[in-house]
Amino acid sequence: MRLRFAPSPTGTLHIGGARTALYNWLVARHSGGTLVLRIEDTDRERSTPENVEQILDALRWLELDWDEGPIMQTSAEARHRAVIGELLASGHAYRSNATGDDVKAFKALHGDERGFRGEDEGEGAVRLRVPDAGETVVHDLIRGDTTFAHTHLDDPVIARADGTPLYNLAVAIDDLDAGITHVVRGADHVSNTPKQLLVLQALGAPQPVYAHLPLLHGPDGKKLSKRHGAASVQELRDAGYLPAAVRNYIALLGWGDTDDETLISTEQLVQRFDVTRVSKNPAQFDEVKLRWMNGRYLRELSSEDLTATLEEYTGRSGLGPSVEISREKVQTLADFWPLAGFIHDGPADDPQAREQWLDDDGLAALAEVRVALAAVEPWAADGLEAALRGVVAVREVKPKAVFQPVRVAIAGTTISPGIWETLDVLGRDESLQRIDAAIAAG
């Protein structure tokens, strides 16, 4: 079994493309097949080394490897031209100057459901001759058989007038040459498939097995785009998602096991994935669910691993203690710094929080806290909690009336990790200093 993944070289690996890559990868790993990576484009302008490298980068981040490639499709143009010549010589194709308008005119004359048939003019674009009778049926692992009557098919253009190959010719030939046995790709290609099959048939070549994946849409049912938040794996990476969580989530977009489980390790995915069970319905990408899932994966990481991941993500070091007290509160890597950055960079500036909690009552409470804290020995969460609760008891107020002013004093905002854990991490000197500063500012 040989599969291929052929992303377009636009420099962005869209989520749909990522899922296609994942599914190919899962099938290959599950069956011990070979996965070939091909950068698919007949347009040299777009296939820049930078763009290709970005695609590869995204694939590597997802931790999807390949067995052969990457191969640039554009490098095979000579072969494509040879095939075109062959098709022309055998009468399976012809040259014609017919334009899109000519095709429309033909249909107006012969009826809308009648496919375009051109004349051999000896020059112009190369069109494949579709047989007048019969039909081409696409056998699909996911969708079953789809029949296309030849009478409905237009003679497709397979090469430009200058002889450069077009997509439907190029993919067919490239897959053939690469010995691809299984083509797993997006459902937007089903209508193209009969054209590719006709090329193969004209060449007397064997056809691969197809599996067309349902399309992916954004939350509004429209095409997935930046407007929906992250739309590419590069954006997902920047947004602080874990590759394992992304793999898990994306695998479930269009596929579900007989079980009702939703948290499935990649190892399990490889073991259980069955392309024939892939859904035929288009799916919507829902970042909210991905966030939830990412949080679950984040919490499964050991503190050491989480710290290392977070240090790489933020570019900071010495994050261990603050990560430890924040891990229950973040869903993505990006959530960490806004929550706990104040521990390292000093209190945040949130005037509203100060105004609300550092009023006369708050300041009075803070002053008592300052005294109580100074006596704590040793400086550890347990003793810190006891001291703070002591102040609450003496002042006979709600805990919040004491804790929030302290929080605002040390964090600058009303949201932070647990208050005594934070004081613990901050240390005696820094904590008292921040409280003093808050009292002085008030």
Place this chain on the structure above:
RNA sequence: GCCGCCAUCGUCCAGGGGACUAGGACGCCGCCCUCUCACGGCGGAAACGGGGGUUCGAAUCCCCCUGGCGGUACCA
């Protein structure tokens, strides 16, 4: 327009003639926990697009309609 595909909670997935009072997950709502934000726990609302068939029986099979999507390029 034409060709083709698809149709279960708001979303993702399960159920593929009787086990369905349609199941799970995210989200939402309520309660509990609670120093904020979260985590966690418990409970709840929430779907078979419509109409015809077939059948003793249809979410499940067939047809029509509707809706969505894709293709219809000298794009990929």
